[in-house]
Amino acid sequence: MNTRERIIAAADQLFYEQGFEHTSFADVASAVEISRGNFYHHFKTKDDILEAVITLRLAKTQEMLELWEAEGSSPAERIQGFIQILIANRKSIMAHGCPVGTLCNELAKLDHDAHTEARKIFGLFRDWLAQQFAAGGRKRDATTLALHLLARSQGVATLANAFGDEAFIRAEVRDMCQWAEAQVANSGRAASPTSSPKAKKG
Amino acid sequence: MNTRERIIAAADQLFYEQGFEHTSFADVASAVEISRGNFYHHFKTKDDILEAVITLRLAKTQEMLELWEAEGSSPAERIQGFIQILIANRKSIMAHGCPVGTLCNELAKLDHDAHTEARKIFGLFRDWLAQQFAAGGRKRDATTLALHLLARSQGVATLANAFGDEAFIRAEVRDMCQWAEAQVANSGRAASPTSSPKAKKG
DNA sequence: GTCTATACCTGGATAGAC
């Protein structure tokens, strides 16, 4: 990994943990253990680093989705794999929220041009999920279902971050998995539009 | 409205639109049309303003919930009133996200002490919603249902902010209303844990 | 490519006149 890549990786992590604006060049430089002067040899402005970080995230997301596509044996299983990242990443989500959602939120507030690029990460997840629902027989409302699931996982991340409640994450993940199962199982019929999270110990 | 109150009101709005960190004393002072020096007569530090803003938001939220409590004629109607704020505030949500969720997120990233105070706003909504579900016959899982609904509305706000898609908000609101209706109608029985957003024009 | 030194600006915060 060359210096440029190390800078991007460090910025990626710090932007997630501390936010874009709150992270200074000095923070990144000290994480990479280079001088600030050297820093500017690789990136002219802070926006350039942001752009590189978003590009990296897009690439990593794309790669992950392709892996899931290859590994999962059915649409239902793949969708459940997506939902499970809430549990796999629960510690960092409780500490810092969802990397995608919080970055988009921050860039929207800053009225930053890169917001357009950042939301493409959401777009990748949306399209991949829609593809799974379509493959599961829900061609007509695949994107609606994808956005619905994406929204739910975002909401879980936001509240998990606010309350730090791991049991809440697990309960919602369980419910989302059951919901997803029912969607692609129910492929032919129009499913009921109502649901309930399972009552505790119910 | 005295100067202090005007400062808090301006800070409240700017923190929402631009974020806490991105908003400078100069921004607030110029919005209130006072000098920066005068500013410090009212608030010693930036954290003091943040605290005042959160206190204001807590009070306004409490007041709003009490109003809804008095005005709504049934638990189901009150819950639907809560859901409808996503539509009433759709423009600002698409532009800046949810005021509560985005503030909590930002404070978590800054590792700011006020995070504890800020999440109490979520707590007010959670408890009020739980109260409605309990009144609707769902005493046992009232808080679970409340958190579920709160999470869903947060997720809708996050994606609405990212994509600026008003139709998406309306579709999710419709689905949440139907879900809520079914919950308090179904009071006695354990409801099915699965749901689907309605297929478009389905 | 990497460093040190430094210029420049913004933003938080203070002092003191009115």
Place this chain on the structure above:
DNA sequence: GTCTATCCAGGTATAGAC
């Protein structure tokens, strides 16, 4: 209570030596 003037820290960015 309000103002102007000012200080200081930190953050972005540049110049130039090695």
